Amino acid sequence: MSNINKKVKILTSKSLATFCAKLSSEKIAANICVIDLEEIPTAPADFFVICSSDSQNQSRAISELILRETKSVGVKKPRVEGEEVGE
Numbered sequence: 001m002s003n004i005n006k007k008v009k010i011l012t013s014k015s016l017a018t019f020c021a022k023l024s025s026e027k028i029a030a031n032i033c034v035i036d037l038e039e040i041p042t043a044p045a046d047f048f049v050i051c052s053s054d055s056q057n058q059s060r061a062i063s064e065l066i067l068r069e070t071k072s073v074g075v076k077k078p079r080v081e082g083e084e085v086g087e
Contacts, residue, residue, distance in 0.1 A: 010073050013038075017047035019073070020066050024051045027062045045079075 029051035037043035070078040
């Protein structure tokens with residue numbers, strides 16, 4: 001279990017995005033960027049969290065951590081893109 005989620009309350013999409021960014025950092029992700037899309041009416045989400053890593057294995061580890069930890073704090077249907085190929 002991550003040290004980050006011990007006191008986490010996911011109340012807003014912004015707090016969820018921040019939580020995911022912090023989890024990414026915990027797995028040594030690089031170039032972590034949280035993009036606010038709330039003002040775009042046709043956006044598929046309120047926020048995107050994008051990061052990079054040095055390998056497909058590291059990308060998968062980041063993705064798996066985010067998925068596991070978001071579920072553990074009550075996010076019912078976390079969405080992950082690019083997981084199958086580690087992108």
